[in-house]
Amino acid sequence: AAGVIQSPRHLIKEKRETATLKCYPIPRHDTVYWYQQGPGQDPQFLISFYEKMQSDKGSIPDRFSAQQFSDYHSELNMSSLELGDSALYFCASSSTGGRYNEQFFGPGTRLTVL
Amino acid sequence: AQSVAQPEDQVNVAEGNPLTVKCTYSVSGNPYLFWYVQYPNRGLQFLLKYITGDNLVKGSYGFEAEFNKSQTSFHLKKPSALVSDSALYFCAVRDMTGYQKVTFGIGTKLQVIP
Numbered sequence: 547a548a549g550v551i552q553s554p555r556h557l558i559k560e561k562r563e564t565a566t567l568k569c570y571p572i573p574r575h576d577t578v579y580w581y582q583q584g585p586g587q588d589p590q591f592l593i594s595f596y597e598k599m600q601s602d603k604g605s606i607p608d609r610f611s612a613q614q615f616s617d618y619h620s621e622l623n624m625s626s627l628e629l630g631d632s633a634l635y636f637c638a639s640s641s642t643g644g645r646y647n648e649q650f651f652g653p654g655t656r657l658t659v660l
Numbered sequence: 661a662q663s664v665a666q667p668e669d670q671v672n673v674a675e676g677n678p679l680t681v682k683c684t685y686s687v688s689g690n691p692y693l694f695w696y697v698q699y700p701n702r703g704l705q706f707l708l709k710y711i712t713g714d715n716l717v718k719g720s721y722g723f724e725a726e727f728n729k730s731q732t733s734f735h736l737k738k739p740s741a742l743v744s745d746s747a748l749y750f751c752a753v754r755d756m757t758g759y760q761k762v763t764f765g766i767g768t769k770l771q772v773i774p
Contacts, residue, residue, distance in 0.1 A: 581704070589752075589762050591704055651764055 548572055550639050550652035558658045559627050567622040567655045571639030575650070577601065578620040579640075580612060583654075584633040595620055624657075632659045662687040664753050664765035672771045673741045681736040681768050683751030692754040693734040695725055698767070699747050707749075710734060721745070741772045 551570040559565050571578050580592040582605075591604035595614035606612070609628075614620045618639075624631060636654035663686045673679045685691055694709035708719025715727045725736045736749060751765040 579704075583762060589704070 550637060550650055552635075552637060552652040552655050554655060555653065556656045556658075558660065560660050561627055561629065563627050563659075565624045565627060565657060567624070567635050567637075567657070569620045569622070569637035569639075569652060571618050571620070571637075572641075572650055575639035575641045576618060577640045578614055578618070579638045580606075580620070580622050581636050581638070582633045583636070584630070587633075589636070592622070627659045629659050632657060662753050662763050664751050664763055666749075666751055666765035666768045668768050670769040670771060672773060674773050675743055676740050679736075679738050679741045679745070679770065679772070681749050681751075681770060683734045683736065683765060684732050685734060685751070685753045686732065687753050691734075693725075693727065694752050694754070695719065695723070695734075695736050696750045696752065696764075697721075697747050698750065704750060707736070741770075743772045743774050746770055746772045 550572055553568045557565055569578055577594060577596045579594040581589040582592055583589040592606040593600065593604060593612050594602040598614045609626050610622060610624050612620060612622045620637065622635065634654045634656050636652050638651045665684045667682055671681055685693060692711050695707040696704040697707050698704050707723050708717050708725055710717045710725065710727045716724060718724045723736060723738050725734055727734050734751060748767045748769050750767045752762050754762045
């Protein structure tokens with residue numbers, strides 16, 4: 547069965563650069579969630595989208611923005627990168643018509659800021 | 661590889677009765693375990709975690725979880741269920757080595773019946 551796809555899997559950037567992470571949900575899933583997990587930390591919810599509209603917002607810095615496109619894939623844009631942004635970013639998708647809105651998680655993108 | 665199992669697809673409980681949501685895990689080394697709750701179309705919210713110490717961990721909203729090393733379990737409990745507790749509950753384990761990636765279970769839907 548198809549799973550959530552994230553690209554790239556690994557990304558290395560320098561301070562003050564920008565980065566774009568992509569998430570491709572499971573086909574027919576209409577909701578995407580973004581999470582950030584810093585080294586040795588618990589995952590933190592960043593933001594979510596349902597039918598291309600922001601549905602919930604967590605601890606997402608103002609330097610970050612995200613959107614969901616017509617094909618339901620989502621992109622997380624990160625500007626003015628800081629060392630503290632180094633983390634594993636993973637997204638999840640769910641379907642409002644699916645099993646209790648269960649979230650399926652992608653493998654994550656490991657971002658390293660030098 | 662680490663894994664989490666939530667054997668129950670759904671748990672139904674009458675309001676005011678005690679509830680238990682089951683979770684078992686597999687991880688090399690010492691586990692770092694936690695529970696998250698998801699309300700419809702919302703991001704995951706942290707409930708509680710276990711690192712070390714007392715096997716009974718108390719968390720948000722009156723929830724608690726019992727760590728049992730011999731049974732490799734971390735069941736979520738609450739003495740008296742509320743209708744507002746109805747949601748999807750995720751158990752997760754974090755590997756304490758390497759990058760400490762989190763692995764989530766598939767979730768259990770809790771339905772509290774008035």
